[in-house]
Amino acid sequence: MTERSQRLRAMARFRIALFNMPPAKLLLTGYVSYMLVGWMLLSLPVAQVEAVRAIDTLFIATSAVSTTGLVSVDPGGSFTFFGEVVILLLIQAGGLGYMTIGSFATLAIMGKLPGMRARATKHAFNLPDSIRPRQFIVSVVAFTLVVEVAGALALWALFAADGTPDALWMGIFHSVSAFCTAGFSLFPASFEGYEGHFALKLVLSVLSILGAMGFLIVVDGWRTLTGQARFLGFSSKVIVRMTLLFLAVGTLILFVVEPSLRGLSPEDRLMDAFFQTMTATTTVGFNTVPIGGIGGASLMVLFFLMVIGASPAGTGGGLKTTSFAALVGLVRSTLKGRDRVRYLKREVPPDRLQLATASLAYYFALAGAAMFLLLLTEAGAAFEVVMFEVISAMGTVGLSMGLTGGLSDLGKLVVVVLMTAGRVGILTFGIAVASHDESRAEEADNDLVL
Structure with missing residues (x-):
């Protein structure tokens, strides 16, 4: 057998293995491959202002692809323009998602989605049967480009008016980082230096909320406006309701109880x-006040919001607003003695409840194990600081009470695993590493996307 024949046979075996790979494992493999490529590129001398340790380039690459925003070194001071571009591309890849980029490239080349890619795309975004993967992919890419370009132009104008150096690049980078809910900033202290800059905070907030609410809202809303559907789907209604509720209640509580804000107008x-x-709640991870100085009551609010996180089929992490809605319906129905679980006067199917409760259980199991390890490796860290770090990493939030920069090498590896799990999806990560039976995960339901 010739060497060429051996290569062709090996490639054929690889394609067969890839085609037969369960969706959860395919997603995990895809994201890990992005992280490894990013790690190699950031390790190049041309990407670094000064030598950056391998563990830190791995940490930054993982944080970028997972759209977390936790950093062990300052991205703006540690990497060259080339390195910053690599980080931006990793954020964009992570925000759009592994299946979105691959499927869009396949559509551009072949004009259609093969069965395997269509199934994996549907699994990655938990799409209901009413939305076709091809329609969804095209809508996602178009919406992302429009919003990010508009955001970059607005931020460019604001940075230029404020006298910020390299205002155009700052506008582009932070627009992508905000929409992808990555929380990466080229400023050493995030946006703490922009206290009182209402317009800047408003633009960043709009970009982050649009990314976190999810692409499902975009497709669903477009179908409603064009007459393809009469009303928004149940999932879209839940997402809008939960997002607005969390934003309103969280803002009110922090406004009243947070001591560090009382000196402001x-x-x-x-x-x-x-x-x-x-x-x-969007898991973007930007901050305008030092997180380490926030009061205990406010920390409790942030804990809750970070655990729940953003919405499905979006750029944010966390357990997802729809999973929380399903659990709320379960508790209310149990307290009222109902045999069936309902939310917003709609019945929540048993398989959706199973996924929501399994996600919650696996989340706390993984968080508990990670906290135990970090309390061992970071012996001097306070319990609440470690808890905040774990929740932030698993929710791909990126906020920190100051622990990230001082993590040991083992601690950084623990956080890398948490960020990876958060981007893939907590339950999907568990399925990918621990189970061969994905029959439940592959089922789609028209009632509620989790």
Whole structure:
């Protein structure tokens, strides 16, 4: 057998293995491959201002692809323009998603989606049967480009007016980072230096909310406007309701109880309370006030918002607003003695409840194990600081109480695993590494996307 024949046979075996790979494992493999490529590119001398350790380039690459925003070194001071471009591309790849980029490239080349890619795309975004994967992919890419370009232009104007150096590049980078809910900033202290800059915070908030609410809303809304559907789907209604509820309640609580905001004017106090609520619930991870100085009551609010996180089929992490809605319906129905679980007067199917409760259980199991390991590796860290770091990493939030920069090498590896799990999806990650039976995960339902 010739060497060429051996290569062809090996490639054929690889394609067969890829085609037969379960969707959860395919997603995990795809994201890990992006992280490894990013790690190699950021390790090149041309990407670094000064030598950056391998563990830190791996950490940054993983944080970018997972759209988390936790950083062990300052991206703006540690990497060259080439390195910053690599980070931006990794954020964009992670925000759009592994299946979106691959499927869009396949559509551009072949004009159609093969069965395997269509199934994996449907699994990655938990699409209901009423939305075709091809329609969804095209809508996602178009919407992303329009929003990010508009955001970059708005931020460019604001940065230029403020005298910020390299205003155009700053506008592009932070627009992509905000929409992809990555939370990466080229400023050493995020946006703490822009206290009182209402317009900047508003633009960043709009970009982050649009990304976090999910592409399902975009497709569903477009189908409603064009007459393809009479009303928004049940999932879209739940997403809008939960997002607005979390933003309103969180803002009110922080406005009232957070001591670090009391010295501000009422309008600035309200804006900062909203911004920190927004940054937690969308999992974007920007901050305008030092997180380490936030009061205990406010930390509890941020804990809750980060655990729930954003919405399905979007750029954010967390357990997802729809999973929380399903669990709320379960508790209410149990308290009222109902045999069937309902939310917004709609019955929640048993398989959706199973996924929601399994996600919650696996989330706390993984969080508990990670906290135990970090309390061992970071012996001097306070319990609440470690808990905040774990929840932030698993929710791909990117906020930190100051622990990230001082993590040990083992601690960084623990956080890398958490960020990867958060981007793939907590339950999907568990399925990919622990199970061969994905029959439940592959089922689609028209009632509620989780």
